[in-house]
Each structure stands twice: as structure tokens, then as C-alpha cells.
Amino acid sequence: MSKQGFNALRPGLLRLVLLLLILCLCPAGYLAAAPAAPAGGDTAQAGQPQAGTQDSAAVEKESADTEILKRAGKALDKKDYRSAVDMLTPLANKKNGEAAFILGRLTQAGMGTKQSNTRAAQYFKIAADQGDIRGQNAYGMALAMGEGVRRNFLEASQWFTKAAEQGHAEAQYNLGYLYSQGRGVKKSEEKAIEWYNRAANQGMAEAQYSLGWIYMNSKDGHQDDTKAVHWLGKAAEQDHVKAQNNLGFMYAQGRGHALDYTKAMQWYQKAADQGYGPAQYNIGYMYEQGAGVTQEYSKAVEWYRKAAENNEPSAQYSLGLMYEQGTGVPVSLTEAKKWYELAAKNGDKDAKKALQQIKPKKQPAAAKTQKQDKKKTADKPQKKKEQSQPPAKQAKQAKQPQKAADKK
Secondary structure, X not given: OXXXXXXXXXXXXXXXXXXXXXXXXXXHHHOOOOOOOOOOOOOOOOOOHHHHHHHHHHHHHHHHHHHHHHHXXXXXXXXXXXXXXXXXXXXHHOOOHHHHHHHHHHXXXXXXXXXXXXXXXXXXXXXXXXXOHHHHHHHHHXXXXXXXXXXXXXXHHHHHHHHHXXXXXXXXXXXXXXXXXXXXXXXXXXXXXXXXXXXHOOOOHHHHHHHHHHHHHOOOOOOOHHHHHHXXXXXXXXXXXXXXXXXXXXXXXXXXXXXXXXXXXXXXXXXXXXXXXXXXXXXXXXXXXXXXXXXXXXXXHHHHHHHHHOOOHHHHHHHHHHHHHOOOOOOOHHHXXXXXXXXXXXXOHHHHHHHHHOOOOOOOHHHOOOOOEEOOOOOOOOOOOOOOXXXXXXXXXXXXXXXXXXXX
């Protein structure tokens, strides 16, 4: 991915789908349990009648608020978002944290009311001020992303910390991300690991993947292939597509486990089946190199094409190279140039060089020389062999985690 940090995370279809699922399938999760009724009668001492009256009034008010929240939950069950908004708005305006958080979510998604990030942030702030940990995380997100409020990573880190210390997994992940990037806090891989670990131990796949990525690639003394495979495996089992690809990469490299191309292919396949371009590219690479499978250039072309059509630049370059060399396909400099140009447009340096060197003369497939792998991973570069053709790419791992989580 080209954009780093919170700039990469914008409201979109995924958030709306998640919110719809939360609102439609488990609205009860938004509602607090009704307070227990007093065990006995009024215990106010003589001379303090007002205290008993105030306590009674407070209990009645809380009971009334809880009843409204229950009715709002039923409206959400029926997808009657307009009615839910009407019921929640007076409560939110009276500083009810739970009502404010739910109303913020509805306003953020434009459900039952006009979409407005500004008003959503205001409701999240009310919820956060009232101690609602979901509101604290949501307001931290608004600050970190600059949605509805001026972007402020320092203040975001403070709200994430409040929620994270109370055990909120998403806030723990978000705080870990800020430490990993040094945004609003002093950069600290150790602190990032600490907070990612807390969220990961609650089963959050994104945190598990992020931990795995650090252990896989750390240059600050935390590199540990065994731990990397452990956490990538946890996330991969939850269908985290990048974790599946990276776990396949680790097996293919013999890192954290004995070299096992069969398992590598299995994990690549799981990620590829979800349409993940780098995994599709990696499968193509294995077929081209005959790594754990029978070398089959036509299969390599098939998978390179899938990845290339998913805008994976390494696959676009490799597909161009196959056409230039006549490997698995008839020689076609027109097709080669087409894919090189797409790869170059996506920033692939090898494709830019290939465009400068491509010759108008067709090269017979029989003249094809063995292509040399080019490392683009955490491994040390191998010594290049003499070659007459541009180098092929090597297997790819997924990029660094680069977004804060809101709700998984």
C-alpha cells in the first residue's frame, strides 16, 4: 500500500457493513444491563430527607433512561433507525454516554439521520467524557483520522489510553499502532508490542497480524521468527488475508518452521481465494520456479494474470517478462510493453528499466535463460547470476500494518 498511517483509513463500505451487522444482528451489545432494584426501603437517616428523595429521583431517572435505551434497541432490531435516533437524541443531549455513542455511530453512517462526521464526533466526545470506553475509542479515532474534528494524534493517544487501560481491545490496538509509528507518542516498538499483545490476547486478528509483522521484520531487536509464525498463524486462522500470505511466505522461506512448500502453498491459496493480489502472485511464482509444485509456466502465467488484474505491480512486471521471453505464452512485445507500463505506473522500478531495454525484435522461447530471483523481502539479497533477461521478482510478504482499527 502506498499511503501510510491513518491517511490510509477512510470511512467506506467496510465500516458501513460492520456497523450494519452490529446494529442489525446484536443491538443488545450497545445496551447496558438494567440496574438492580434496591434491596430494601429508603435508608436515609432522620434529618436528611432530601438525600433519600434525591437518591430515589436518580434511580427513577436511570430506570427511565434504561427503558428508553431498551426501546431504541428494539427499533434497531427492526431497522427503524429514524425512531431510534428520535429516542436517543434527548438522552445524548442530557449527557447519557451510551446513547451518545450509539447516536454517534448512526450519525457517522447516516442511518436514520443525515450523515455528519462533525456531529458524530460531538456525540463521541459526550460519550467519552461520560466514561463510555467505546466512546473514548471512537473519539480517539475521530481525532487520529481528522474526521469531524481537527486531527490531533496527541489527544487521540490520550483517549485511546483511557479505553485501553480498561481493557478495550480496539483501543489497545490503536494505541499500539501510534507507538509503532511515533504519532502523538514517542515511537517505541516495545510499547507497540505491549499494547498489540494485550489486544491480540483478546483474539483481535489485526493485532495478532501486527505482532507477527513486527516479529517478522523488526530491526529494533525484537525479530523472532518463532513468535512471528505463532501470531501470524493465530490471525491466519481467523481468515486475516495478509497473515495468511505472510504465513505462507514464512513456510516458503523456512523461517520459524522447517521449509515446507506444501504448507506455503496452502496458505497462499487461502489468501488468493479471497482475491489477495500478493498471494496470487506468490502462487504464480511457485509455479514458475517449480517450488513445491511441478514447474508449469502456463499456470504461472494464469496466476500472474490474476494478480496483475488486481493491480499487483510485481505480477504486472512478471507477466510482461513472460510475454517478452515467450515463457508460458507466445512472445508478444506488445503485451510485454502493456504490462510493463502498468507496473511502471504503479512504481515498479524493474518495469521502468525493462521499458527502456525492451527490443523490437522477437526473442525465441528457446533462447530463454533462467531468470534470477530478486529479493523484495526481509531476507538478505542473494548474489545475482549472469543473465541476459531482466530479473524475475521473488515471493512477497504483505506490507506493514498501516491503519488503526475502529471495530472488528
